[in-house]
Amino acid sequence: MLSVKNLHAYYGRxxxxxxxxxxxxxxxxxxxxxxxxxxxSTAMKAIMGLLPPAEGEVSFAGRRIERLAPYRIARLGLGYVPEERRIFTELTVLENLEVGRQMPRPGVPAWTETRLFALFPNLARLRERPGGLMSGGEQQMLTIARTLMGNPSCVLLDEPSEGLAPVVVEQMAHSIRALKAEGLSVLLSEQNLHFSRAVADRAYIIEKGQIRFGGSMAELAADASLREQYLSV
Amino acid sequence: MSLPSILIQLLNGLASASSLFLVSAGLSLIFGVTRIVNFAHGSLYMLGLYGAYSLIEALGRTPLGFWSAVILAALVVGLVGVAIEVLVLRRIYRAPELFQLLATFAVVLVIKDVALFAWGPEDLVGPRAPGFGSVEILGKRIPAYDLLLIAIGPVVLGVMRLLLKRTRWGALVRAATQDREMVGALGVDQARLFTSVFFVGAVLAGLGGALQIPREPANLDLDLAVIADAFVVTVVGGLGSLGGAFLAAILIALAKAFCIGIGTVHLFGTEIVFSKLTLVVEFVIMGVVLVLRPYGLRGKKPATPRTSGEIAPALTSPRWQVAACWMVLFLVVPLLGDRYVVVLLTDIACFALFAASLHFIMGPAGMVSFGHAAYFGLGAYAAALLFKRAGLPMEAALLLAPFCAGLFAVVYGWFCVRLSGVYLAMLTLAFAQISWSIVFQWDSFTDGSNGIVGIWPSAWLSDKSVYYYMTLALCGIGIVFLWRVLFSPFGYVLRAGRDSPLRAEALGIDVRSFQWAAFVLAGMLAGLAGAAFAFSKGSISPSSVSIGQSTDGLVMVLLGGVETLTGPVVGAALFTWLRDELARDTQSWRAVLGLVILLIVLLFPQGLVGGLKALIGRWREARA
Amino acid sequence: MSAVLQVEGLHKDFGGVRAVVDVSFAVDAGELLALIGPNGAGKSTCFNMLNGQLAPDSGIARLGGRDILGMSPRAIWKLGVGRTFQITATFASLSVRENVQMALYSHAGKLGSLLQRFGAAFTVEADALLDQVGMLEQATRLCGVLAYGDLKRVELAMALANQPRLLLMDEPTAGMAPRERVALMELVARLARARQIAVLFTEHDMDVVFSQADRIVVLDRGRLIAGGKPDEVKANVNVRDVYLGGMA
Structure with a gap:
């Protein structure tokens, strides 16, 4: 579905x-x-074309995408949920969803407001609320829902659990499992190992811009030294 | 002062405010989404007027003909806007702001000549709106059409609000105004969105113009006059806010109407002519608003300026060999050439100093001015007035003039350095326009549109060649002084403040004060250039303060390149000579100039000298 | 010995969200104090209040007997505080030496001169500072073309130009190559000890934090949850919880 090879990217120098x-x-x-x-986060942005990679290949759904504009990548069915959420603060929940709306794609679950409100019940009560007046957890739900309106086949989720209260993290895990049940692919970045173990099939560990580990969650859980070295304080 | 007369002025003012609001709303909308200040928006307004005039002639002076013409004109102007976006701006969205502004200004020049070609130089007085009589209010007759116009402002505001709040397009526009990149990441094609926004913004400007045809003759000066007004409205209302633009347009119209309505008042034995204070009032309103709310009534602090990633190159002092060559050229050529060459070279010397002073604040200090002619022109007028009205000797007038120009720069600069980027540019333009209007309207003191004549140099300078050498010496000293300052601690602070205000503040440097001082210094030297220019011509007219003069300076600097010190001088020489040649050979020199600017902007975003340097650099690299 | 910087009860809300809650700590002369915590813990907010970019809701930050909270960055610099930025801020069109000279000119209050040549003064002093941070060979290069790690060194030299009592370093090694990171902080530690400068820094590279900091304070959701020597912090249960999400 999504494959990244030898990706290099720079911020300035x-x-x-x-x-x-x-x-x-x-x-x-x-x-x-x-x-x-x-x-x-840089890896996510580089895959999405928001930070043009200096070197390397990104393939998605059988196409090379590393030179495409972000909107073209999005239209191929790759959704992006940024770490900072980037909710349109002056727009209401419904309007935020409207901006994300794209045509349905064959063979991919088609999302409507109604289905999204079923997935994120909190949002249903806030239809007319401006994005700027929502809590962090609600914004996190909205930013995911907004991306789903584009009917993606794969979603990049940048730190979905960051800064959320434990109970909201629980809901988030539930939502991600629901997406998986729909048949979506998800690449999520995380610092929270606990959360990742609750939702992910496999994991990579990145440190100083390089992949240091790739394997199943079980392998990672079994290797305490790995966790100590790259994830602990 | 009577209530009915104030009321009439009020309604008259509000009728104009409606159109001004439409133009400003379009400007704001386009800026919000594309981050481009469309200088050509006044030109689109002007095209709306001309278009409506011609279409009414074609469709007939019936109510149906009139209204079809107005709407058609607005739509056609919308298509012109689309053409501008697709042909020019789409190619330079990633270029520095300055070049985007310059490109839209080039469009102004082209449209002006196209209008001149299509409709001729005479003012075209449109028909009254068919089917509209007048209404009697408080015993005064008021055109019913004015009342309609007054209603149109809020109606358009309402329609725009609905469009923005209730449609997908509106949601996309508002979202893109906040975060273009995210909108793109959600699959929205920005290019198409931008084009549509340009269309709507241009339609608004066209409609604003077309609606004025029964009230205002179509003429070729409207473009810059309207854009200056629209800038004031936008600065006061807040860039990107429709409601703010509406509020500001009304506020300014009310204040002006009030002044005209009050008329002449005798207070404590002095006569105050309030009707002549309309511009001062506009100025005062803008000043108060900017002090209290730097980003306008309804505007917000702009997000941190986008990191362009481009680094201003280092400044190198011109090599003395190069400078010597120039000096010899300037010294020797007049001996060989005829009187015409001497006059041309005198002009070049004055404009070189003018351009160098503009470059000083624009390049190293990073403050783009669209109204630098204010100081050139005010210096020229100061010299003329000191000479004629105060009876000072010519030499004294010439040397005192820069200080008068500097005084204005002290006041204007105080406001300007509080802003940055496009806000700053718009404000400088507004100040220049205010200066121009004062000079233009104050007949009793400045001789208004005729200008001041009979300001000739003293006997010892009366020979054209002698005057040329004196000018060359004065302007040369001015330019060398500016160069010298750029390599002093003061000049380094300016560059430091431009490169990283954050770091400068963290080093305890009060960047704003330094910028203010630079503004004044540049103003004084532009004033000196203006004064020398005035005595070389023997007369001075309001055009020396005009926006046209300001943009000439801008073109000179950008033509030569902001990045080098010699650039502005080369640009001034080239531009002055080119304009002279073009004006002699062709009627449409403005259009040619506009196209040349567009070409330069699209091909050499570093200016001619910078581009040349880069080419030479690449050639050397290839050889090595 | 009394602390150079004494922070007490620092507090900041953003529209109802409590970004920093009752944070207190102190930094001594010659000491490196690391402020760490997960993203969104409030490190940057703390930092921006101390360097004058953000006004706190309440709290005191005493520097040599004066409360610096709410002062402008300019005023804080004049009290002897040097800064480096998370994303380096240098004068790109000026050379390395000129960047440092700028700091020295400002410290001496001699920036107003119109005709003196900038290059005529403070070159020796600038070169001495550049020598200390190992950037003397690159003194004539423009900052705009420097490698990122070198820019960090130039920032350090500029920060030292006003003979600071306190250095505030926001993510001093962000964006640097791993090898350079420890080297830079070793340099900072050496200079701090030699000149008795107090250093407060945020950092996400744990290798750097645990090898270079004398003490560490840990923030989570705006609150200080732990503080002490590196070994103590490493052993702290709360800290492991924050970083590992309760799985360790």
């Missing part, structure tokens, strides 16, 4: 991604783990 390779198969939830500043 800072060499952030130093040859990242990873893969997410159809219907799979993959976690990209790492500490602050390890390069998780």
């Amino acid at each position: 800072a060499h952030i991604l130093q040859g990242v390779s990873l893969e997410a198969k159809a219907g799979e939830v993959v976690a990209l783990l790492g500490r602050n500043g390890a390069g998780k």
